[in-house]
Amino acid sequence: xxxxxxxxxxxxxxxxxxxxxxxxxxxxxxxxxxxxxxxxxxxxxxxxxxxxxxxxxxxxxxxxxxxxxxxxxxxxxxxxxxxxxxxxxxxxxxxxxxxxxxxxxxxxxxxxxxxxxxxxxxxxxxxx
Amino acid sequence: xxxxxxxxxxxxxxxxxxxxxxxxxxxxxxxxxxxxxxxxxxxxxxxxxxxxxxxxxxxxxxxxxxxxxxxxxxxxxxxxxxxxxxxxxxxxxxxxxxxxxxxxxxxxxxxxxxxxxxxxxxxxxxxxxxxxxxxxxxxxxxxxxxxxxxxxxxxxxxxxxxxxxxxxxxxxxxxxxxxxxxxxxxxxxxxxxxxxxxxxxxxxxxxxxxxxxxxxxxxxxxxxxxxxxxxxxxxxxxxxxxxxxxxxxxxxxxxxxxxxxxxxxxxxxxxxxxxxxxxxxxxxxxxxxxxxxxxxxxxxxxxxxxxxxxxxxxxxxxxxxxxxxxxxxxxxxxxxxxxxxxxxxxxxxxxxxxxxxxxxxxxxxxxxxxxxxxxxxxxxxxxxxxxxxxxxxxxxxxxxxxxxxxxxxxxxxxxxxxxxxxxxxxxxxxxxxxxxxxxxxxxxxxxxxxxxxxxxxxxxxxxxxxxxxxxxxxxxxxxxxxxxxxxxxxxxxxxxxxxxxxxxxxx
Numbered sequence: 001x002x003x004x005x006x007x008x009x010x011x012x013x014x015x016x017x018x019x020x021x022x023x024x025x026x027x028x029x030x031x032x033x034x035x036x037x038x039x040x041x042x043x044x045x046x047x048x049x050x051x052x053x054x055x056x057x058x059x060x061x062x063x064x065x066x067x068x069x070x071x072x073x074x075x076x077x078x079x080x081x082x083x084x085x086x087x088x089x090x091x092x093x094x095x096x097x098x099x100x101x102x103x104x105x106x107x108x109x110x111x112x113x114x115x116x117x118x119x120x121x122x123x124x125x126x127x128x
Numbered sequence: 129x130x131x132x133x134x135x136x137x138x139x140x141x142x143x144x145x146x147x148x149x150x151x152x153x154x155x156x157x158x159x160x161x162x163x164x165x166x167x168x169x170x171x172x173x174x175x176x177x178x179x180x181x182x183x184x185x186x187x188x189x190x191x192x193x194x195x196x197x198x199x200x201x202x203x204x205x206x207x208x209x210x211x212x213x214x215x216x217x218x219x220x221x222x223x224x225x226x227x228x229x230x231x232x233x234x235x236x237x238x239x240x241x242x243x244x245x246x247x248x249x250x251x252x253x254x255x256x257x258x259x260x261x262x263x264x265x266x267x268x269x270x271x272x273x274x275x276x277x278x279x280x281x282x283x284x285x286x287x288x289x290x291x292x293x294x295x296x297x298x299x300x301x302x303x304x305x306x307x308x309x310x311x312x313x314x315x316x317x318x319x320x321x322x323x324x325x326x327x328x329x330x331x332x333x334x335x336x337x338x339x340x341x342x343x344x345x346x347x348x349x350x351x352x353x354x355x356x357x358x359x360x361x362x363x364x365x366x367x368x369x370x371x372x373x374x375x376x377x378x379x380x381x382x383x384x385x386x387x388x389x390x391x392x393x394x395x396x397x398x399x400x401x402x403x404x405x406x407x408x409x410x411x412x413x414x415x416x417x418x419x420x421x422x423x424x425x426x427x428x429x430x431x432x433x434x435x436x437x438x439x440x441x442x443x444x445x446x447x448x449x450x451x452x453x454x455x456x457x458x459x460x461x462x463x464x465x466x467x468x469x470x471x472x473x474x475x476x477x478x479x480x481x482x483x484x485x486x487x488x489x490x491x492x493x494x495x496x497x498x499x500x501x502x503x504x505x506x507x508x509x510x511x512x513x514x515x516x517x518x519x520x521x522x523x524x525x526x527x528x529x530x531x532x533x534x535x536x537x538x539x540x541x542x543x544x545x546x547x548x549x550x551x552x553x554x555x556x557x558x559x560x561x562x563x564x565x566x567x568x569x570x571x572x573x574x575x576x577x578x579x580x581x582x583x584x585x586x587x588x589x590x591x592x593x594x595x596x597x598x599x600x601x602x603x604x605x606x607x608x609x610x611x612x613x614x615x616x617x618x619x620x621x622x623x624x625x626x627x628x629x630x631x632x633x634x635x
Binding site: 028082083086104 | 284287302305
């Protein structure tokens with residue numbers, strides 16, 4: 001089971017890193033989400049992998065699963081969820097204000113042009 | 129007096145909620161409440177500094193769970209000092225925001241301001257690595273809102289970069305914390321230090337890797353090379369009061385390195401003792417050089433001040449990297465100076481920018497600003513303090529750090545980099561000052577707003593720390609030496625945290 005979890009975390013992390021390095025905001029958001037998933041599974045695995053063990057005190061139990069990583073993952077999920085929601089709103093705002101969804105804003109190295117000019121330029125680009 | 133530790137964290141949180149509802153009572157109510165709370169925090173942090181001077185660690189067990197099992201808040205001299213700096217800086221930034229009516233430009237400025245203080249105070253007082261992560265997220269989320277406050281295209285773009293890089297930082301933080309937990313099975317900083325000192329040899333590699341990953345995370349916060357690229361743009365594009373408040377944000381990274389790395393990889397850690405310090409020192413030197421080039425190349429005053437913040441952070445990293453009580457005392461002296469002066473300089477840059485109208489803070493010839501002689505003198509004072517020229521406190525801070533570096537085998541490299549960087553910064557600031565105040569065009573009508581005297585008061589208030597640090601240099605250095613001796617005394621810290629008993633219920 002260990003190798004399966006390890007490969008899973010590795011694949012999710014590398015996919016997340018790849019997407020985070022993309023130039024447009026939506027893949028970046030997806031990449032960060034994947035990284036958050038990977039880290040959550042990683043935190044789980046750090047409590048050691050056990051099957052069928054209770055996390056809370058049970059007199060009949062032979063052993064226990066580590067409850068702390070579960071609490072940590074819960075916190076991490078909530079925080080990652082909130083951050084992703086914020087990032088999506090911010091990406092939409094950036095899309096609206098800058099006229100495109102590039103992470104670096106304009107890709108034409110001209111930062112001072114007005115949004116109308118940009119949208120007309122984008123239209124021309126779409127036509128050609 | 130255990131409760132003081134908890135109250136310093138709880139008060140901003142409660143104030144944030146109260147301010148949210150106070151919105152119905154109008155901006156005036158929000159302003160006076162916020163100002164009142166920040167003033168309260170200043171007095172509270174002065175009390176905390178006094179309390180910490182007894183030398184006893186004030187440990188607060190959240191929920192009355194004893195140390196390795198529950199979350200602890202630890203008030204020692206270092207965290208008390210950081211909380212004091214934060215509340216002084218917050219007072220200046222808030223005063224400026226109210227004086228320039230900046231808080232009117234969007235909703236919830238005051239709420240976010242208090243939540244930011246909640247995150248900062250929590251990060252300074254917590255004794256638990258995962259809780260540190262949570263408070264980092266709190267202060268980051270509030271800072272995202274504050275950074276974007278007021279809106280604007282360039283600000284949104286800078287904000288997007290800032291948010292993305294910090295989210296990546298948070299993910300790395302969790303990876304590092306997870307790996308440390310997997311290796312030592314605890315999250316309490318004191319317990320972690322105790323466990324690492326007896327860790328089996330085959331785990332040391334994993335612990336070292338997790339420690340360095342954690343250094344990357346704190347490096348993102350502290351804007352260490354090569355992770356500083358987000359800082360100049362974000363600080364230059366956001367509004368002045370927020371940039372001023374953010375002067376403490378990079379110091380959170382420095383504090384975390386001192387607290388977490390200094391404690392868990394202290395001298396009791398055996399093979400891993402201080403293994404991270406050459407990294408901090410080397411990267412600090414590179415950061416300082418690049419920051420000096422950035423100061424030279426800046427196109428506007430706010431960008432230049434942002435690079436000056438970077439330079440001050442780099443100087444602090446060098447101080448931390450030297451890893452001796454004497455160097456840490458010098459670093460803390462420089463930290464008090466650089467945080468408050470940088471905050472003041474951001475506010476001053478905004479005053480100049482307002483006076484220049486359409487030219488804003490760009491380095492180009494423009495009509496003379498109103499009250500140029502007064503603002504110019506304040507600017508020169510700030511520039512002298514910031515670049516570290518005598519007779520102001522920046523000079524003393526650098527001299528103390530260099531004196532502490534004398535024993536280090538890299539002394540000549542450190543000396544060369546610090547001096548060359550200071551020279552470049554002096555040249556750049558002289559150029560900026562002459563461009564802003566001498567190369568002016570005569571006009572009949574002044575282009576910008578008249579001087580806002582109350583706003584200038586905030587700037588002078590923050591810059592006044594420099595002469596105070598010089599006049600009271602002896603007591604202040606004695607104090608920072610006391611702090612650094614306590615920081616290096618890991619055994620007492622571990623003992624204090626782990627042996628605090630739960631309070632008994634009074635029947």
